[in-house]
Amino acid sequence: MKVMIALDESDYSRQVVTKMSQRHWPEGCQFKLLxxxxxxxxxxxxxxxxxxxxxxxxxxxxxxxFLSRSREELESVAxxxxxxxxxxxxxxDQIIDSAVEWEPERLILGARxxxxxxxxxxxxxxxxxxxxxxxxxxxxxxV
Numbered sequence: 538m539k540v541m542i543a544l545d546e547s548d549y550s551r552q553v554v555t556k557m558s559q560r561h562w563p564e565g566c567q568f569k570l571l572x573x574x575x576x577x578x579x580x581x582x583x584x585x586x587x588x589x590x591x592x593x594x595x596x597x598x599x600x601x602x603f604l605s606r607s608r609e610e611l612e613s614v615a616x617x618x619x620x621x622x623x624x625x626x627x628x629x630d631q632i633i634d635s636a637v638e639w640e641p642e643r644l645i646l647g648a649r650x651x652x653x654x655x656x657x658x659x660x661x662x663x664x665x666x667x668x669x670x671x672x673x674x675x676x677x678x679x680v
């Protein structure tokens with residue numbers, strides 16, 4: 538079984554990982570943890586490009602560290618193959634694209650999250666849109 542878990546760096550996503558690590562999974566289950574780092578909105582690229590580039594590098598490194606810790610938590614309990622992927626772009630587009638490419642049997646998302654620059658309602662829209670357009674079963678987790 539292949540399971541993709543879409544996360545952001547919110548406390549809610551941390552709780553989703555903990556909840557998933559407490560679940561009994563079939564032997565040989567493969568997990569993919571996915572997070573999407575949204576691009577920074579730039580109005581004057583020439584003036585601030587270097588600063589924004591450094592900020593984006595920091596955001597990508599923070600995402601890598603978060604997913605690395607999440608992978609360790611899930612591997613310690615599930616004893617399964619867990620890898621992660623970081624993408625840049627619009628979250629729902631990247632989640633659906635990754636699901637199409639990796640072909641999981643299940644996509645798991647939190648009912649809400651906390652990505653920078655988005656409201657709680659917009660994040661609810663990500664879960665709702667994933668449920669409508671994902672090529673696999675979607676499980677929306679409430680914690």
